[in-house]
Amino acid sequence: MGRVLELGRVPFMHWGIVSRYNWSIKLAPLLPRKRWDPLASYAVRPGLRAGYYSYISPVRGSRPSSSKPRDILGSLSRGEDYAVFVTLDTHRVSDPLDLSEPVMMECRGYEAITIINRFPAMVRCLDPEVEEEVLRAVEDEYTKLARGVALISFPTSYAESFVDAGWRNTRAILRSMIEALRYTVESAVRDGYQLIPIYPFFNVGRMAGASQPRLHAQAYVDLNQDGYGAIMDATLKTFASMKGGCHLCESEHEGRVLVEEGRWIAWLSLSPRRNLHVRMALKRHLPDITGLDERDLESLARVLVDTWRALDAVGVAPDRHVVFYTRPHGLDAEFHVFIDILPFEMLGGIEVLDSCRVARYEPRQVARKLREALQSLEPLNSNSYRLRRLGA
Numbered sequence: 001m002g003r004v005l006e007l008g009r010v011p012f013m014h015w016g017i018v019s020r021y022n023w024s025i026k027l028a029p030l031l032p033r034k035r036w037d038p039l040a041s042y043a044v045r046p047g048l049r050a051g052y053y054s055y056i057s058p059v060r061g062s063r064p065s066s067s068k069p070r071d072i073l074g075s076l077s078r079g080e081d082y083a084v085f086v087t088l089d090t091h092r093v094s095d096p097l098d099l100s101e102p103v104m105m106e107c108r109g110y111e112a113i114t115i116i117n118r119f120p121a122m123v124r125c126l127d128p129e130v131e132e133e134v135l136r137a138v139e140d141e142y143t144k145l146a147r148g149v150a151l152i153s154f155p156t157s158y159a160e161s162f163v164d165a166g167w168r169n170t171r172a173i174l175r176s177m178i179e180a181l182r183y184t185v186e187s188a189v190r191d192g193y194q195l196i197p198i199y200p201f202f203n204v205g206r207m208a209g210a211s212q213p214r215l216h217a218q219a220y221v222d223l224n225q226d227g228y229g230a231i232m233d234a235t236l237k238t239f240a241s242m243k244g245g246c247h248l249c250e251s252e253h254e255g256r257v258l259v260e261e262g263r264w265i266a267w268l269s270l271s272p273r274r275n276l277h278v279r280m281a282l283k284r285h286l287p288d289i290t291g292l293d294e295r296d297l298e299s300l301a302r303v304l305v306d307t308w309r310a311l312d313a314v315g316v317a318p319d320r321h322v323v324f325y326t327r328p329h330g331l332d333a334e335f336h337v338f339i340d341i342l343p344f345e346m347l348g349g350i351e352v353l354d355s356c357r358v359a360r361y362e363p364r365q366v367a368r369k370l371r372e373a374l375q376s377l378e379p380l381n382s383n384s385y386r387l388r389r390l391g392a
């Protein structure tokens with residue numbers, strides 16, 4: 001195997017590439033689409049929708065899967081498999097919007113790496129030679145070819161959770177991801193994109209949708225320029241309705257604060273989206289996640305680790321989502337970056353039927369229990385401290 005995978009050998013849709021070499025009209029059903037639900041989406045202004053949509057991406061079905069998943073991210077960092085590298089720590093490597101060849105590269109000398117997702121839900125590079133035929137094959141009033149960049153950020157030292165990783169490696173993942181997002185947004189603006197929703201998140205654990213066991217962040221950068229989802233729309237409207245004030249700048253989360261450390265504060269949400277929903281916010285008004293600086297990221301890493309330890313200590317399922325809310329780039333709107341930590345749970349009908357949760361725990365009581373659990377733990381000094389889970 002060569003160290004460079006020539007473009008002629010890149011399979012259809014791998015790394016989001018559709019080119020003259022891998023496209024044929026027979027593959028049209030496999031093209032990733034972004035489809036708005038005609039019963040649950042609406043025009044915000046001409047050309048811009050909000051509400052419910054689906055990314056339909058059959059190529060994701062070809063992701064590697066087995067009962068004991070192989071640590072593919074580790075293989076990539078050892079230079080044993082192909083990847084498109086975006087950032088090594090904060091060093092920029094390949095422009096995320098450019099058509100560059102996947103390479104094998106040993107990069108364990110770096111703390112964390114960001115790559116292009118090999119099995120994305122969006123087309124990243126569309127060869128102008130086949131563009132017209134591809135677009136004709138999918139697009140209609142509610143359906144577009146899904147365009148965008150899907151990033152994965154992970155540490156070169158193996159870890160499965162923020163506690164395993166420790167704050168330094170957690171910070172490294174965040175730094176690499178944020179720099180890759182800045183790089184992606186700069187490239188997209190250069191190419192004329194004006195509205196760029198950014199969705200960073202961690203899926204931790206198989207039940208939370210992680211197909212790789214190694215701790216990793218993902219980010220979807222949507223380049224369809226056609227709008228954003230129902231929750232983002234609700235959040236934007238909520239911030240707009242605060243009329244000069246900001247709930248996150250003003251609220252003191254009385255009695256429910258779990259961790260306050262440096263630049264961030266984490267508390268138990270009074271309207272939990274899952275039981276034990278922890279929400280965290282930067283302690284200054286910042287609308288866009290790409291504006292986070294070094295100290296913000298170090299403080300965020302510490303708060304994530306401490307929150308994880310507290311949830312572990314009270315026996316919450318280890319499968320959790322961490323989702324980052326940031327203003328879509330290009331919108332001139334009020335916003336304040338915040339993050340939700342959502343432990344995995346089965347959902348009931350009412351919770352699927354509408355944006356609603358029937359919670360079993362009282363947030364103030366839970367906050368007290370989590371704080372007590374956190375206080376009873378040893379302070380975290382070592383970078384590789386591993387917490388013994390209750391009942392494990």
Ligand SMILES: [Zn+2]
Pocket residue numbers: 246247248249284285286335336
């Ligand atoms: Zn604010």
